[in-house]
Amino acid sequence: MNGCAYVDGEFVAPEDAKISIFDWGFLHSDATYDVAHVWQGKFFRLGDHLDRFEASCTALRLDPGVGRERMREVMHECVRRAGLRDAYVELLCTRGRPAPGSRDPRTCTNRFMAFAIPFVWIADPDKQKRGINLIVGTPQRIPPGSVDPRIKNYHWLDFVMGLFEAYERGGETVVLTDGAGHVAEGPGFNVFAVFGRAIVTPSSGVLEGVTRRTMIELAEREGFDMQVRELGVDELRRADEVFLSSTGGGAIAVTQLDGVAIGSRATGVVGPVTQRMQDAYWALHEDSRYTEAVRYG
Template identity: 50%
Template sequence: MNAALAAGCAYVDGQYVPIAEARIPLLDMGFSRSDCTYDVVAVWQGGFFRLDAHLDRFDRSCACLQLAPPVGRDEVARILHECVGRSGLRDAYVEMIATRGVPNAGERDPRRITNRFYAYAIPYVWIANLDQQAKGLHLAIARNVERISPRAVDPTVKNFHWGDLVRGLFEAYDRAADNAVLVDANGFITEGPGFNVFACYRGQLVTPAEGVLHGITRQTVLELAAAEGITVRVGRVEPEMLREASEIFLTSTAGGLMPVTLLDGQAVGTGEPGAMTLRLRERYWDAHRGGQWVTPVHYPGG
């Protein structure tokens, strides 16, 4: 094990390097036009969670943006195993990125640029860690910013266009909240920075259908809820439905299911993490301990 890689290992230009040394060209249009896509898969206790689903989505995202990264699906999987394996991390946040690449001098046509691929593994990232989850999050519904429309940037193609989400975060902080969820131009709930949102409303679980990433954690919750006999309605979610909800939780690869106990300063339900949230959260982490969704990481000498 290389100690310099324990804080994270990145794949850049065919080399595996410590995360602190990982750099991309200043002129990569993945930066200068945010012309790129990415995906994040978790490693938990030495196993990737739903690796195939993340690779499928990454492939689809690349195709939607007319990006052809220099490595195919199997090679991407191999690189992700290498990044985690070389870092030695048992619980990791693993990202793959395809960018438009570096144009030749004066070139502005994205069709004429060789696309690039980057990846890295760092210690598992929590939007809210287990201590914060015990108390529950304080979520704000952003008032001063709306989510980028799907007619401008497709939210189902995972992207770094976070300007609206970061504005929402600053607004949440100004209002003493931990995080923000944004509404669309019609005032319907969409998503927040890196997460989908669910509510228990009149005994049913609800989550937005449109204007959001089709999160793998979101999908996992839909499947776990079905197995638990919980009715889920995927459709339009109005802010009023969140205000009347008995439970709210966020879903993300960076933290799983995270209970929300305050919404715009008002208690959600009893003000404690709800029973349905805790049950689904337990099922979610159970599913990480083995079974069809877990792919053991190839650790060196392992």
């Protein structure tokens, strides 16, 4: 695999990036992470990803043991060593291993890691041209009272079971609900619904995606009536357009929900608002206020 990782203070090839099976990150999903992307040689909103990663570590009482500037340097260096122009760049902090014979998390030595690999899409550009078929999955998203979704986490069994269901039902990805008829989020993305000039995204039970924030800012700038509130699944079915937001692709068009065409367009035709958000999102990648050139040296 092409890429570069940073483990135990060293830069290594992806196949040499390993952790102990006794690390609670592996045994208990006891970890946090963040993912930024590099597009055409530039990080996008890197400061926002670092902010969120630091906040997640603090909330989970994890100490990555490295400061913000070192994290930034490590990310640049992973991309530089991998020689990637378009990259998926992840930071991780795991709980680590407890003292021998102990189950006390306070005895764990937390571990910081990072890696850069080629860009990973939620839906590749070909699929994005015709939009995807989103399935409303059966599993309930893990409740915010159990695991705070604003902390980026690996509690993904609900999503993974939902993905199996989506593929069996002919879909391309899955969205989960809060179990009471409201849209939550999906594996790696937030959800937006368009109703005329209004754009709605769920207010709670979700990760506050960096792309979600970008879409909210863009929608306001473009004069849409941006609403951050509860979004019913029934409402989603009546939307004119639906799109997903993710670091893995920006605004990703959804043209079918459970196999039924969204809005009044023919199946596979991306709606005008989604197209506008997509174009505006990628245009921001040319704006120096949002980008940071990779230090290729």
